[in-house]
Amino acid sequence: MNLGKGSCPRRLVLLATVSLSTLLGVATFTSGKERKPSSSVASKPAKKKLLFSDDFQTLDTLTWRPEIEPKPNSTVYAKQGKLVLDTQGGVTVWLKQPLHGNLQIEYTRKIPVAGDPNDRLSDLNQFWMASEPTGDGTTLATRSGKLEEYDNLRLYYVGMGGNTNSTTRFRKYPGNGERTLLQEYSDAVHLLQPNKEYKIKTIVQNGTTSFWVDGKCFFTYKDPAPLPTGYFGIRSTKSRQEISNFRVYQLD
Template sequence: MELIFESDFSKKLDPGLWKVEMDSTPNSQVYTNAGKLIMDTEGGVTVWLDKKLEGDYEITYNRRVVLDSGRNDRLSDLNQFWAASDPTDIGMFHRSGKFESYDNMHLYYVGFGGNYNETTRFRKYYQGEKPVLGEYITEPYLLKANHDYQIKTIVRAGEVSFWVDDKLFFEYDDPSPLQAGYFGFRSTWSRHQISNLKIRKLID
């Protein structure tokens, strides 16, 4: 594997590299602190990496859903988009952060612990459709508060997979794979800490 991108979030987010789409709610913020990307929002938020990914690759990072005394703390929505592209004239990085604003994009999506931590779902968005390709509603696949998760996503030869703490959650051999696109951290109404992002090109 070849490392093609990494961030330890030790510096302020570079707006030339990171694009934040956030619902216009007054008590929401995205920032870095002590080597972590913090998404502390009362509405929807996506933090996109402005680097198009293509071919075979692996994305890894650590992430915690914080449940303490924060005003936005809620155990829900450790989510992400990947292989995302925009077939419309809106273009990338111009949406409101509201979840429904992404409905017309092409992308893969995992919502880990969505709907107040009642569901974990995998979807593919394509041409206005977003079918659920996998779903869990039982505790081993739902969120634990203040747990440092190791998240891994693999794209290889048309197959995508999503792993949590080395446990396979979803795997999909896509007959019409999304060939290239962008990766984004996604959430809504909660507080998340993200660290140690690494993206590696997979080489046979």
């Protein structure tokens, strides 16, 4: 499939949306195609209202659900204002409230590489608008944290610096076991740097979703069959990562 040579704000067409209830509640869990670098052209500003924020003074288990692949030396915890994913295998930390409507999700993320056992520069990943293939999108079954167990979900997925920091990919899972590849990069501009803090922003608005890094649009997709409701998940595998300053906004 020819996706063209343009990058954001050009939209892709192939084949989300947030009203967030009050979140309450604390614990520690253990267990394509090559494209030109993106421009920094900003989308038209939208009015936004803060719905939820977390500065991770604790890991609130009424708000977040970690799913950690059962491997040794794998933990998820909060420390000094950061959510830390320190795992030898796959891990997903779900925001437990389903989202719908126009929304913007922002957070800061870093992959420390300092010689700790799980340190590996790879897989700054996330799921969004995830839902079971049947149902109304308001419940999500628990899984083990292994990537293959999410194949039957409907969702959008970015894997930034995947495959040991050799690819950055944007996919849609339609809920039938397929992982539809929408866009892909392998140039250094779109891969990871160690110990760098990245400002990540995800927008879902009027059937279009986009993924931004440090103010630059990496991916955008005008979905002819948009995912109307679902869950947001912070995703990684075999690495140590720090997430901070998490915010969810409702957009016009």
